Amino acid sequence: xxxxxxxxxxxxxxxxxxxxxxxxxxxxxxxxxxxxxxxxxxxxxxxxxxxxxxxxxxxxxxxxxxxxxxxxxxxxxxxxxxxxxxxxxxxxxxxxxxxxxxxxxxxxxxxxxxxxxxxxxxxxxxxxxxxxxxxxxxxxxxxxxxxxxxxxxxxxxxxxxxxxxxxxxxxxxxxxxxxxxxxxxxxxxxxxxxxxxxxxxxxxxxxxxxxxxxxxxxxxxxxxxxxxxxxxxxxxxxxxxxxxxxxxxxxxxxxxxxxxxxxxxxxxxxxxxxxxxxxxxxxxxxxxxxxxxxxxxxxxxxxxxxxxxxxxxxxxxxxxxxxxxxxxxxxxxxxxxxxxxxxxxxxxxxxxxxxxxxxxxxxxxxxxxxxxxxxxxxxxxxxxxxxxxxxxxxxxxxxxxxxxxxxxxxxxxxxxxxxxxxxxxxxxxxxxxxxxxxxxxxxxxxxxxxxxxxxxxxxxxxxxxxxxxxxxxxxxxxxxxxxxxxxxxxxxxxxxxxxxxxxxxxxxxxxxxxxxxxxxxxxxxxxxxxxxxxxxxxxxxxxxxxxxxxxxxxxxxxxxxxxxxxxxxxxxxxxxxxxxxxxxxxxxxxxxxxxxxxxxxxxxxxxxxxxxxxxxxxxxxxxxxxxxxxxxxxxxxxxxxxxxxxxxxxxxxxxxxxxxxxxxxxxxxxxxxxxxxxxxxxxxxxxxxxxxxxxxxxxxxxxxxxxxxxxxxxxxxxxxxxxxxxxxxxxxxxxxxxxxxxxxxxxxxxxxxxxxxxxxxxxxxxxxxxxxxxxxxxxxx
Numbered sequence: 073x074x075x076x077x078x079x080x081x082x083x084x085x086x087x088x089x090x091x092x093x094x095x096x097x098x099x100x101x102x103x104x105x106x107x108x109x110x111x112x113x114x115x116x117x118x119x120x121x122x123x124x125x126x127x128x129x130x131x132x133x134x135x136x137x138x139x140x141x142x143x144x145x146x147x148x149x150x151x152x153x154x155x156x157x158x159x160x161x162x163x164x165x166x167x168x169x170x171x172x173x174x175x176x177x178x179x180x181x182x183x184x185x186x187x188x189x190x191x192x193x194x195x196x197x198x199x200x201x202x203x204x205x206x207x208x209x210x211x212x213x214x215x216x217x218x219x220x221x222x223x224x225x226x227x228x229x230x231x232x233x234x235x236x237x238x239x240x241x242x243x244x245x246x247x248x249x250x251x252x253x254x255x256x257x258x259x260x261x262x263x264x265x266x267x268x269x270x271x272x273x274x275x276x277x278x279x280x281x282x283x284x285x286x287x288x289x290x291x292x293x294x295x296x297x298x299x300x301x302x303x304x305x306x307x308x309x310x311x312x313x314x315x316x317x318x319x320x321x322x323x324x325x326x327x328x329x330x331x332x333x334x335x336x337x338x339x340x341x342x343x344x345x346x347x348x349x350x351x352x353x354x355x356x357x358x359x360x361x362x363x364x365x366x367x368x369x370x371x372x373x374x375x376x377x378x379x380x381x382x383x384x385x386x387x388x389x390x391x392x393x394x395x396x397x398x399x400x401x402x403x404x405x406x407x408x409x410x411x412x413x414x415x416x417x418x419x420x421x422x423x424x425x426x427x428x429x430x431x432x433x434x435x436x437x438x439x440x441x442x443x444x445x446x447x448x449x450x451x452x453x454x455x456x457x458x459x460x461x462x463x464x465x466x467x468x469x470x471x472x473x474x475x476x477x478x479x480x481x482x483x484x485x486x487x488x489x490x491x492x493x494x495x496x497x498x499x500x501x502x503x504x505x506x507x508x509x510x511x512x513x514x515x516x517x518x519x520x521x522x523x524x525x526x527x528x529x530x531x532x533x534x535x536x537x538x539x540x541x542x543x544x545x546x547x548x549x550x551x552x553x554x555x556x557x558x559x560x561x562x563x564x565x566x567x568x569x570x571x572x573x574x575x576x577x578x579x580x581x582x583x584x585x586x587x588x589x590x591x592x593x594x595x596x597x598x599x600x601x602x603x604x605x606x607x608x609x610x611x612x613x614x615x616x617x618x619x620x621x622x623x624x625x626x627x628x629x630x631x632x633x634x635x636x637x638x639x640x641x642x643x644x645x646x647x648x649x650x651x652x653x654x655x656x657x658x659x660x661x662x663x664x665x666x667x668x669x670x671x672x673x674x675x676x677x678x679x680x681x682x683x684x685x686x687x688x689x690x691x692x693x694x695x696x697x698x699x700x701x702x703x704x705x706x707x708x709x710x711x712x713x714x715x716x717x718x719x720x721x722x723x724x725x726x727x728x729x730x731x732x733x734x735x736x737x738x739x740x741x742x743x744x745x746x747x748x749x750x751x752x753x754x755x756x757x758x759x760x761x762x763x764x765x766x767x768x769x770x771x772x773x774x775x776x777x778x779x780x781x782x783x784x785x786x787x788x789x790x791x792x793x794x795x796x797x798x799x800x801x802x803x804x805x806x807x808x809x810x811x812x813x814x815x816x817x818x819x820x821x822x823x824x825x826x827x828x829x830x831x832x833x834x835x836x837x838x839x840x841x842x843x844x845x846x847x848x849x850x851x852x853x
Contacts, residue, residue: 110484111144112136113181113215115166116192118149120157122303122337122370124399125192125222131274131469132190132476139473143480146186148177150197169199171208175742178212182745185725187484190218193239195232202231207238214730214745214788216244216483217807224253226260226394237261242807244789245483247476249273249397252417264808269479272422273399274472275406276377280461286382296327296447299383299409301376301400303336309389309414310351315436316443317360324447329360329387332367332379376400380407384453385443388413391433406464410456412442427463428456485790491781492796493833496543497826501800502534505816506552509579510534510559514815518800525582526575528590530816531559532597537820539604540827546606553610557601560594561617569624591625592633592640599640599654603647611647618644622653626660631668631680632687634661635694642697655702662698662707665691669710678717682740684732687751688718689759696762708766715763719775722756729753729782745788748805750821753779758828764835773836780829783822794822 116129133145148164151157159165166177181189191210199205210217219239225232240246240263247269248254254270257263287293298320300313310331320327334340335348348368355361371379380386386404393416401418404411411428413419423430429446431438446453465471505512505520510531514521535556538549563571565584571594573586598621601614618640628634638661641654648654668680668691680691692715699707721743724730731752736743760776763769778786783794783801791810793802801822803811 108481109142109144110187110481111146111185112218112480113146113148113184113186113189114192115148115189116150116220117197118147118159118163120159121149121151122334124303125194125197127373128222128273128399129192131472135274135469135473136477136480139470140477143477146184148181169205171199171205174199174205174209175212178209182212182214183725186215188216188218188244188480189213190220190480191239192220192222193236194222195235202229202235204231204235207235210239210242211735211744211746213242214724216485216789217242218245218247218479218483219243220247221253221257222249222397224248224256224261226256228260233261243267244808245269245479247271247479250417250421252421267808269475271472271475271479272467273397273402273418274469275402275464275467277468277470278377278381278407280408280458282381283384286378290379290382292328292382294326296324296385297383298327298329298385298387298443299332299380300329300387300389301332301371301380302398303333303370304331304348304351305336305339306347307390307392309391309433311354312391312434312436313387313389313439314351314355314358314360314364316439317355317363318358319437319440320443320447321360321363323444327443327447328363328365330365330367330379330383332371332376334368334370377403377407380404380409383409384457385409385446386411387439387443388416388419389433389439390414390416392416393433402464402467405460406467408457408461408464410446410453411460412439412446422463425459426456427459485788486785488781488785488787488790489792491777491784491786493780493829495796497794497796497799497823499541499544499799499823501795501798501814501819502537502823503552504798505819506534506555508555509575510555511816511820512577513817515813517812518814522577525577526559528560528563528571528573528586529593530820531556531563532593533817533820533824535560536597536600536604537823537827539601539606541823542827550607550610553605553607557610557613560597561613563594564617564621569621571621588628588630588633589636591621591628592630592636595622595625596636596640596643599643599647603643615644615647619653622657626657631665632685632690634664635687635690637661638665638694638698639690642701645701658698658701661694662702662704665695665698666707666710669714677741678714680714683738684718684721684736684743686732686734686737686749687755688732689715689755692718693755693759693762696759696766700762700766712763712767715759716771719756719760719771722752723775723778724788727778728786728788729756729778730788731756731779731782746805746807747811748782748787750783750793750801750804750818750825753782754821754825754828757825757832761828761832761835764832773832776829776832780825783825793818799823 114129114133117123117126119126119130133147136143136145148166149159151165151167153167156167166173195203197203240261245267246263249272251270254268257268258265300310302308317329335345339347355364380403386409388398388401397418401422405422411423413423413428413430414433415430419430429442431442510526511534512520512522513527513530514524535553538553565572568585570585571591572581572583573590574582576582598614598618602611602618605611605614637657641657644651644654665680672680672682692711695707695711699711722729722731730745731748733744733746733748735746756779757776760772764772785792787805789805789809791805793810800814801818803813803815803818
């Protein structure tokens, strides 16, 4: 590989104070002495819906508001349109579970400008098989995603695994409530351990040892009270607890078992109260009906806690040992109850070290033995209750709120760094991607990847960079210009009258004809070189190849290829006014784009195509350039109007540049936020420069500033992509942060964006309206 000489690699930006180095481990900013307020969109089922997740979602909102007012919580309740509920004022409702409903909800959330989205995931609460509608929903969310996994299956179906894996790939932070769930997410679902946090289910903070007071309140004085709480269903194992009662009451006739909670609504809908009636019949057969008290209703939180306080022993006889979380178990422990539980996951983690008694599932004998042992030994019963209460201090609501507030704050994108406007990026990152053949396409991290070879697209961009790069010794400029020009020259296939695009590392071409877009870019680069190259011999070479190739490409039909040709022809006309082939190209291309816009335009879609692809602003930029060159005001106006339309769709409600993501490609009349690529920021800046030259309007400068700031953390994840010292740039912004690779396209997009931004900056400072510069500078900071 060729290397640049010392004077090139050692060259430094003009303003050293603005150098930003990121690839040697950028340090996070020091914590502020004041807590920054943040806003979180909280999504899940919600009270008054009668389910555990609804209660948990409400607990998050309530406890954060109570203990961490700096975290503003905006609730989006998942509602069943077939059984709608009334929610508290201020609660947003997602009424439905189809794709269109979630698309509207995602747009609303994005436009609200929240700092993070916190989603409660359970397979049964989203639409589609296994709730798969959640996948498309999270794809549309722009803010960092916090994911709470309420169920992490050890043996999921293929679809269940795919859904959770997809959510994991989109999440910036993941909360689970057990260590076992954390390990499963890592081993089975590929979660990054660094974003996983175990936060145990929160619980109330009440005084210890008030059984007598609350037994008196409920008429239970003198009784030994056993209790189970929750929505009734076959998965609760209550049969085993009832079967244990004969042995318990034989030794302790004062014992009473309180079964508190309504039958699960889904079970009621399918079979009425048959399950509860079966349990009652079992109690009659065993002659223990007088020792069971049924509370057949869904209790509000305060009443549930009061009834738990009247309890001596709490029983969870669940047969499903994979249950990762039980809110009522957390409540019972925090209130200092002696717990007897089967060895399901949450119980094993919460009740270890003597906090409670763990038993095997399916055995009423074990339940009876554990209960009678405690009732026979009041001192041991009291000791277990005290150990439980002490353990519960770790999960009380203030501790839970502290942990969830830290979780939310950790997901929020950091503030962007100052985006330098005039400092010159180094070129060592560019040169490191090059050899005597040309510029390699891809990298692994910062290391060039020879496996993918070279492409015309990158080498034409590299030549354009050499045309405009400042602070470069003439010898070095010519050296690398010759490498890239030679690649372009060899790419021309005179037999096929087209440029090739992809070349292997061994210098053999992968094809005879490259894509329309790569051919269009070649014409653009040649026109640009004929106009901008400092060396006259290089300008002459470009003019000759341009004149040879351009007439052969008049049958290209790709909109972007035509736009690239227009940009090349406009550049050629600046070098040689009256160039006939270039004028013809502008006429043909302008009419093509005009017709395209007329065919696809509608009131809510002022665009050339039904889909948004890559490099979108180039279509508008080409219309502006063609209109300016040919004196067509109508084309200029169409270009400015459509450019403003796409610009406004690429800015968040908070003013952050949010380019159309590559995940949008192929989706008519919609657009998704990820993956965001540097090419889009470059297109936005260069199109804004063309627009500003045609219409001196502060909007274009402000938009360019936002796009430029995107490289320095002014993006949806607050990640810095560009390094002024080396001139490298990461490959984009994903839902999880920066793509760590630094490919040629990204590096060149950053470099060329700098020179477009510099041109726009100089235009501003030289114009009478230069006063617009100062507010824009503040925006950049």
